[in-house]
Amino acid sequence: MTFRFAVLTVFLAVLSGAPAYAQSTDASGTWLTQAGDARVKISKCGGDICGVIVWLREPHDTATGQPATDSKNPNPALARRPMIGLPLFSGMQPTGPSKWSGQIYNADDGSTYASSVTVTGADSLRVEGCVGALCGGETWTRAGR
Template sequence: MKRALAAIGASLMVTATAALAQKPPSNNKPMPVPAQPAEVAGVWLNPTGNTRVRISPCGPALCGNITWLKISNDPQTGEPLTDKNNPDPASRNRPLLGLQLLTDLKPGRAAGEWTGKVYSPNEGKFYNANFSMDGPNEIKMEACLVIGLLCRTQTWTRVN
């Protein structure tokens, strides 16, 4: 019995090793190459021209922080604009300038695509987002309430 189990185990190991060594059948379609995060790194201007966001590495992914606001101070108080709509009361006084809007950007399924989350300080909410390069100086961002539903797309422009 022990010999039989040992023989079956050895046979399974040989079969598994042989299967792993074989190349999968070719269907003449190249495997997609993961996008390189450096393509999207840089400073981007939102469509309304009032916010610049720098996308750069942070940990194993990319993040995007506000680096410039056309209007950075509250016109009524003269104080810096803050994250006043954040659901966490402790975060409502943090300034918008420097705030992380894009988090956990990782390469998507195809070159020039990324997935991550985008924070909307106007609403104090995070949304799932897909990003795709539209040439070297434009990136399309699609943010959705629910994956694939109730989405909004914006085109951001690279700032040189």
């Protein structure tokens, strides 16, 4: 009897259109970027979320052998900070049950952009950034549970 109830519950969830990841709307965790070159740990910071680089495929500058730094940052003081531990999100506030909006820092060019982060599945996160009306994004995958 218990098995039939479980099957009926799953069947009703499918019919109602409830997504399989309905319980996984929390962005907290470690995420691998789409290019696979960095892992970002996302955690709650008060009511917002924060994202910090915790791993790099190439953690050292190939020219100097020293740890990679935020060398593209236009602020000379910030350009010396290490990439590991670099905060990427600022003011990332909830705008829905699985979506946050705020700013994202792009270490590839040293600029900050308007951004949104959306949990799109149990193991996928859509990260988008915009300059004016021009927007782009990528999908990050959960790096482990």
